[in-house]
Amino acid sequence: MLMEMLFLVAGCTLLFYGGDWLVDGIAGLANRLRVSPIVVAFVVMGFGTSAPELFVAADAMMANKPDIAVGNIVGSNIANLLLVLALTGLIAPLTIDRDVLRIDGSAMLVGALLFWTTAYDGSVSRMDALLLVMAMLTYLTLRWRSLELRDEVPDTCEKGLFPCLAKCGLALVALPVGAHVFIEAAVEIAGMLGASDAVIGLTVVAIGTSLPEMAACVAAALRQKSGVILGGILGSNVFNGSLVIGGAAFVAPVAVAQSFLDFWIPVMILATTASLFFLRTGFTLSRREASVMLASYAAIFAI
16 A cells, blocks of 8 residues: 555655646747737636546546546546635635626536536447547637737736746646556556545545646735636646547547536536626635635545
């Protein structure tokens, strides 16, 4: 058990730093290319911190562990909202951008519903994956055009091109290696404890792959960067429900267990709806609302 725990920590560490390096590297590239800060928050941070989920889901499918792949995605989306967003809200109340909440928040809810629709027959096929990926790319294209028309573009860049590319390269090595080590250790521990793959995917794997979001959002909360937090979490959840599950299904069609369809995916949609409701009330996330979200996260796994 000790060796497996060490491998679990090692995999989690690689995922954490890999996600952080990827976010930092791509953000630097975005500045070099004079891309809007909102694109960095939603697209770059959202995709960058979803990269661990993508590698874990793909690795799980190659290991024929669909419950871990689905549990990772669903559990990560729940954790992003009720754990990561709530923790940052406890650090400092968040001020919400109305346009980001209206456009990207709606995209997150639609994405969750679309994921449920494609999985409703008990599997996510390669055709379903293509639909999810095309929907995401279409949304990004339309969102990019809307941002280009009105958002301020950064005028300066502190980092050179090579350091940004180097960090991206290191991240793309660390993420798949970390995912493989993490999955292997999680499966071994699951067998030793008698837990199902679904439970491991929903808890240990989901929280582990949410660490990049948590680290980035806590750092942003300490700097009172509410837009970065909201954009990153919304972006991560949208990517998880489209490109991540789509990438896993391209490896092999993903079988979705009945427990996900009956309970966990509806819980994810409920968490999404409740979080959007809290964010819309006064367009702030207060510490009281954050506390309710955090308590709800604990209650879900106590059932």
